[in-house]
Amino acid sequence: DPRALVIVAAGSGTRLGYGIPKAAVPLAGRSILSRALDAVTAELGLGLLVVVVPPDPSAEATRQQLVAEANAVEATGVRVVVVSGGSTRASSVNEGLAAVQEHARHHDWSAERTTVLIHDAARPLTPPEVFQRVLQAVESGAEAVVPAVPVTDTIKQVSAAGTDASAELEIVGSTPARSQLRAVQTPQGFTLDFLERALEHTMGLSDEETAALTDEAMIAEHLGVEVAVVAGHPRALKITTETDLLTATALLQETPM
Numbered sequence: 001d002p003r004a005l006v007i008v009a010a011g012s013g014t015r016l017g018y019g020i021p022k023a024a025v026p027l028a029g030r031s032i033l034s035r036a037l038d039a040v041t042a043e044l045g046l047g048l049l050v051v052v053v054p055p056d057p058s059a060e061a062t063r064q065q066l067v068a069e070a071n072a073v074e075a076t077g078v079r080v081v082v083v084s085g086g087s088t089r090a091s092s093v094n095e096g097l098a099a100v101q102e103h104a105r106h107h108d109w110s111a112e113r114t115t116v117l118i119h120d121a122a123r124p125l126t127p128p129e130v131f132q133r134v135l136q137a138v139e140s141g142a143e144a145v146v147p148a149v150p151v152t153d154t155i156k157q158v159s160a161a162g163t164d165a166s167a168e169l170e171i172v173g174s175t176p177a178r179s180q181l182r183a184v185q186t187p188q189g190f191t192l193d194f195l196e197r198a199l200e201h202t203m204g205l206s207d208e209e210t211a212a213l214t215d216e217a218m219i220a221e222h223l224g225v226e227v228a229v230v231a232g233h234p235r236a237l238k239i240t241t242e243t244d245l246l247t248a249t250a251l252l253q254e255t256p257m
């Protein structure tokens with residue numbers, strides 16, 4: 001059955017503070033995107049790789065570098081399409097999905113039988129086994145699949161401290177049982193059919209509601225579609241801050257990929 005992978009790499013990386021898009025920030029000598037692309041091996045059996053790069057023309061040299069790194073994957077025999085992202089992760093995913101849909105039309109891929117993985121470039125060390133687990137779960141019949149790991153912190157739901165407007169405090173509302181909580185990673189896997197329904201659903205939402213959707217699995221929850229959970233991996237950590245970059249660098253030095 002057809003398999004496609006969308007890697008979203010259009011984020012600005014503001015929180016990392018390098019002044020260039022996050023995907024272009026060096027991680028032990030190579031860009032975060034190029035490290036993420038190391039996961040794209042023949043074993044994944046991909047018919048299509050879509051890489052979503054920053055749309056910002058002010059970072060044109062960086063953009064060209066990312067485009068070249070993405071296109072280099074064609075040497076492994078995988079068809080690569082590079083598209084420009086949007087201002088939110090969700091809009092970047094939609095640009096990537098449009099490229100998958102176009103490819104699927106041209107190649108007569110059935111939407112029910114096509115698996116689409118959506119992956120953050122910001123998780124460059126995600127091991128191949130996680131990709132395999134997600135692919136397998138979708139191909140065994142799940143419409144939506146997320147890789148997840150147990151959380152180590154106690155997580156509390158908080159809200160603003162009520163009536164006292166001068167206090168910028170938050171107060172604890174509740175504490176969900178930690179044993180039931182998971183931190184969710186990528187790649188997340190879906191049938192193309194589900195993603196097309198999800199797209200229709202989100203077109204009917206307000207901007208505010210759309211902004212609150214931080215991943216595609218949330219749309220499945222809204223639509224009452226079951227989301228299956230498979231084991232994630234500590235190496236699939238997301239690089240957001242300098243600390244994350246240091247952790248990833250240390251992991252690479254320990255066991256180079």
Ligand code: C5P
Binds near residue numbers: 010022123
């Ligand atoms: O910002 P954050 O770390 O949550 O982004 C997660 C992933 O989404 C990253 O790989 C980032 O490049 C991507 N993204 C995107 N377009 C945006 C924002 C984020 O492709 N506008």
